[in-house]
Amino acid sequence: SSGSEENDVVIIGGGPGGYVAAIKAAQLGLKTTCIEKRGALGGTCLNVGCIPSKALLHSSHMYHEAKHAFANHGKNKVNYVKGYGKFISPSEVSVDTQEGGNTVVKGKNIIVATGSDVKSLPGITIDEKKIVSSTGALALSEIPKKLVVVGAGYIGLEMGSVWGRLGSEITVVEFGPDIVPTMDGEIRKQFQRSLEKRGMKFLLKTKVLGVDTSGNGVKLTLEPAAGGDQTVLEADVVLVSAGRTPFTAGLALEKIGVETDKAGRILVNERFVTNVPGVYAIGDVIPGPMLAHKAEEDGVACVEFIAGKVGHVDYDKVPGVVYTHPEVAYVGKTEEQVKALGIDYRVGKFPLLANSRAKAIDDAEGLVKIVADKETDKILGVHIMAPNAGELIHESAIALQYDASSEDIARVCHAHPTMSEAVKEAAMATYDKPIHI
Numbered sequence: 339s340s341g342s343e344e345n346d347v348v349i350i351g352g353g354p355g356g357y358v359a360a361i362k363a364a365q366l367g368l369k370t371t372c373i374e375k376r377g378a379l380g381g382t383c384l385n386v387g388c389i390p391s392k393a394l395l396h397s398s399h400m401y402h403e404a405k406h407a408f409a410n411h412g413k414n415k416v417n418y419v420k421g422y423g424k425f426i427s428p429s430e431v432s433v434d435t436q437e438g439g440n441t442v443v444k445g446k447n448i449i450v451a452t453g454s455d456v457k458s459l460p461g462i463t464i465d466e467k468k469i470v471s472s473t474g475a476l477a478l479s480e481i482p483k484k485l486v487v488v489g490a491g492y493i494g495l496e497m498g499s500v501w502g503r504l505g506s507e508i509t510v511v512e513f514g515p516d517i518v519p520t521m522d523g524e525i526r527k528q529f530q531r532s533l534e535k536r537g538m539k540f541l542l543k544t545k546v547l548g549v550d551t552s553g554n555g556v557k558l559t560l561e562p563a564a565g566g567d568q569t570v571l572e573a574d575v576v577l578v579s580a581g582r583t584p585f586t587a588g589l590a591l592e593k594i595g596v597e598t599d600k601a602g603r604i605l606v607n608e609r610f611v612t613n614v615p616g617v618y619a620i621g622d623v624i625p626g627p628m629l630a631h632k633a634e635e636d637g638v639a640c641v642e643f644i645a646g647k648v649g650h651v652d653y654d655k656v657p658g659v660v661y662t663h664p665e666v667a668y669v670g671k672t673e674e675q676v677k678a679l680g681i682d683y684r685v686g687k688f689p690l691l692a693n694s695r696a697k698a699i700d701d702a703e704g705l706v707k708i709v710a711d712k713e714t715d716k717i718l719g720v721h722i723m724a725p726n727a728g729e730l731i732h733e734s735a736i737a738l739q740y741d742a743s744s745e746d747i748a749r750v751c752h753a754h755p756t757m758s759e760a761v762k763e764a765a766m767a768t769y770d771k772p773i774h775i
């Protein structure tokens with residue numbers, strides 16, 4: 339259906355934020371329309387993000403979920419309009435449909451879930467051939483001999499790992515002093531060492547001034563971030579992974595007066611309402627961690643508020659995962675953050691080398707680190723470098739959510755032999771002593 343009758347909820351964007359919000363709205367009995375320009379649901383995450391980057395390429399899971407969920411809820415419950423949405427008023431969206439027509443979708447509540455786009459750098463034009471974004475890096479037609487990654491965030495390191503494993507020589511150039519700045523410092527150091535052992539080279543505190551693509555490959559002109567002598571670095575392909583930027587082009591936000599910050603992110607209150615009543619925003623297009631699971635949580639909570647229920651997202655407890663090998667996963671505060679807050683704390687650590695399962699499968703690089711309040715033993719942050727760290731992190735996420743102490747984790751019986759025992763032993767090490775070291 340065109341969705342021309344008034345909807346309870348209209349959602350612009352069918353990424354993990356938007357499509358999850360649409361399903362939840364339908365489950366709550368709201369008349370819902372979802373507008374998506376790409377012609378395929380799943381957004382950045384499914385099409386050019388999390389999923390293809392993880393499997394290079396089994397785009398199975400989210401695809402299956404999105405398809406399956408829409409088959410179940412889609413019929414009369416979620417209208418799906420394929421096309422580009424644009425505000426004409428706070429309750430009307432004009433859609434240039436993929437078939438070429440135009441339709442107006444009306445809603446009492448409109449959720450902007452338009453996500454984010456690749457950010458370029460001054461002096462660098464992305465052509466998706468020699469100078470690629472993460473999207474182009476997912477689809478290189480041959481393995482580059484030399485790949486230079488600009489930006490040492492998780493996307494650059496994941497894509498660098500993929501191509502490194504396939505035989506490319508990887509050099510990561512980063513302006514800042516550290517790779518993945520949101521990571522705990524001690525874990526980061528070990529992580530960087532691990533990547534270096536696998537052949538990845540790092541040029542930190544280094545600025546890319548420009549690129550020359552006139553020859554066969556690419557010549558990058560570099561300069562120390564603090565100033566100094568210029569150098570030239572050669573590459574076959576350059577991946578620019580220097581962050582993502584909120585995507586609101588063509589939405590006509592200014593027409594209805596929706597406020598954004600300097601970075602172009604839409605400003606919302608704790609109920610995801612913008613300064614314009616009835617207009618909401620979720621996911622990568624608002625401030626907060628730019629992650630698929632955070633977008634999904636936003637979507638559910640936003641729709642719950644619209645339905646008169648209470649929604650809840652705690653941005654301090656959103657897990658972060660880097661899907662290299664070993665993986666790095668973390669939730670809560672880093673030791674540096676705790677220190678900066680002036681909190682007295684204890685640290686407990688346990689190396690995977692002392693974990694029987696990790697040893698048995700000969701995959702024992704990494705550690706678990708727990709930061710807890712010195713006085714109360716309340717867990718403040720958990721940081722894991724391990725194979726499957728992205729799975730191991732969730733008992734800690736629950737612990738954090740329930741204000742657990744490290745002793746609470748330590749006293750829970752963990753199955754043997756599992757890597758989860760390393761979490762238990764790190765918890766023991768936090769308030770007392772571990773057993774196996």
Ligand code: FAD
Nearest residue numbers: 351353355375381382383387388423453621622628629630
């Ligand atoms: P998006 O997924 O960007 O979806 C927005 C959708 O809105 C798009 O489909 C777009 O076509 C549509 N749209 C935009 N404007 C309009 C309009 N005007 N009309 C109609 N439709 C419109 N996150 C993780 O949590 N884990 C990961 O492992 C991970 N890996 C990543 C790897 C890569 C290479 C990249 C690029 C990102 C990765 N991310 C990962 C981040 C994740 O993809 C995003 O956080 C997530 O997709 C944000 O969801 P969203 O719904 O806010 O926006």
